[in-house]
Amino acid sequence: MSSRAEKREQTFAEIVRTSRTLLAEGEDPSLRAVAARMGLTAPALYRYVANHQELVDLVAFEIDRDATDGFRAAADRHAADDPAARLVAAIAAFRRWALDHPREFALVFANPVAESSCIRRELVTVASSGHFLTGLVHDVWVRQDFPLPPPESLDPAVLEAVTDPLLPADVDHIAQVDRGLVWIYMRSWASLYGVVTLEVFGHLDPRVRDSGALFVDVMAFWIDEFGLGDDRERLVALMQAELRGP
Amino acid sequence: MSSRAEKREQTFAEIVRTSRTLLAEGEDPSLRAVAARMGLTAPALYRYVANHQELVDLVAFEIDRDATDGFRAAADRHAADDPAARLVAAIAAFRRWALDHPREFALVFANPVAESSCIRRELVTVASSGHFLTGLVHDVWVRQDFPLPPPESLDPAVLEAVTDPLLPADVDHIAQVDRGLVWIYMRSWASLYGVVTLEVFGHLDPRVRDSGALFVDVMAFWIDEFGLGDDRERLVALMQAELRGP
DNA sequence: TCCGAAGTGTTAACGGCGTTAACCGTAAAC
DNA sequence: GTTTACGGTTAACGCCGTTAACACTTCGGA
Secondary structure, three states: OOOHHHHHHHHHHHHHHHHHHHHHOOOOOOHHHHHHHOOOOHHHHHHOOOOHHHHHHHHHHHHHHHHHHHHHHHHHOOOOOOHHHHHHHHHHHHHHHHHHOHHHHHHHHOOOOOOOOHHHHHHHHOOHHHHHHHHHHHHHHHHHOOOOOOHHHOOHHHHHHHHOOOOOOOOOOOOHHHOHHHHHHHHHHHHHHHHHHHHHOOOOOHHHHHHOHHHHHHHHHHHHHOOOHHHHHHHHHHHHHHHHOO | OOOHHHHHHHHHHHHHHHHHHHHHOOOOOOHHHHHHHOOOOHHHHHHOOOOHHHHHHHHHHHHHHHHHHHHHHHHHOOOOOOHHHHHHHHHHHHHHHHHHOHHHHHHHHOOOOOOOOHHHHHHHHOOHHHHHHHHHHHHHHHHHOOOOOOHHHOOHHHHHHHHOOOOOOOOOOOOHHHOHHHHHHHHHHHHHHHHHHHHHOOOOOHHHHHHOHHHHHHHHHHHHHOOOHHHHHHHHHHHHHHHHOO
């Protein structure tokens, strides 16, 4: 027999799961649709969720978490002592996931969070994908020891941000003098994000999107930037392979 | 006295205009809201527009056109023989516009067009901002004559895309051997787009966003790439100024 | 053990949405 | 001057988020 608290938690989990199922099926995860699929009526969901937006935020958070598990799995298919391959595999998995799940991508990565409810802002602070990708970049840096911009060279606002981040970043284990790494991470993430967002939203020539050329180009640039120029050929080939699928 | 066709066109224009007004006021441009503000009922709008999505697409197109007028005005505040300054001013205006009009930005630049109606795909093909920005990059290239990747070095899919573009690009006046310029444009646009989209959607540390550091950083990179390294200091200073406002 | 309280669901309803069908006066066209 | 197309209406359907009022179950404590 399950206690009331357990039952409540199960129902809550089922609400989020049902929402994700609907989203994956291409239908809108409206409160009514979610409730109906669970054999409930819409107002019942208000016992578990403050409003519709909060449910959407929860779903976005969970999608991010699960997608990150996929990125991690892609990285883990490569040796722990080959952080560059792990990083390449992870971001290739990210792009594949984004193109395969445009609705989910839009929800997690291309949704305004500022005007969103409080809960989203809290959740996004511990967002999974951000933590994971910064970690991979950190691993590459530990291995390659590519030069970092010294803290005093950073824009004051950037220095503040990398010293005491507000958004997903797992930087506690990075010494203050090495926080230039976080700036490099932000720059690299912005360029990869731009390509993938253009691709997912159809603002890029479909032939270029399908070829992945722009994504590979950006990645190749950061390979050099990460001091991996010697490994460039191998990593680009690896990326080409990873882009096709696991 | 106005003919029936004229009257019809006026009403049509007022529909789009009213939609934009509602959007700017932070309200959703629903058919009912638009009609109500015009003193009509919602079904009347179906005499002018096939469905709600088509209206949204039209609005997105017009917003893009008008925003581009703003970018052009920013560029025109600089001498015709200073294409670098014109380009910097235009993209600074683009960023300012995006941050000042997040809803409009999301509509025009961060909306799926693939799953959209046919009309959007037609409209986006002649989208204004794309044409204008490629033109500015072209002007810089004519002046600086920075090296282009030769066509045979391009990915086959990219070569196809720059030879016969499907998406907004105004390349008819660019010789086939110089189409590598379009590839450079795509890459630079992707990186600027990534930064601005992150900023607008609140996925970037607000302090970094407010400082504009990431945007300036990306622009500085492309300044070098465009053979404008000698002019770098001036152009970065210009960008800093332009970012604050006209 | 019984009773109150909390928890979890219901139905009914409000206002808003996109959209369609049926209708109707007016203005253009022949 | 009749006909027809146009541009509007009202009514209605089925969605949506959300709230209020109510009912049933279950738990906790006197």
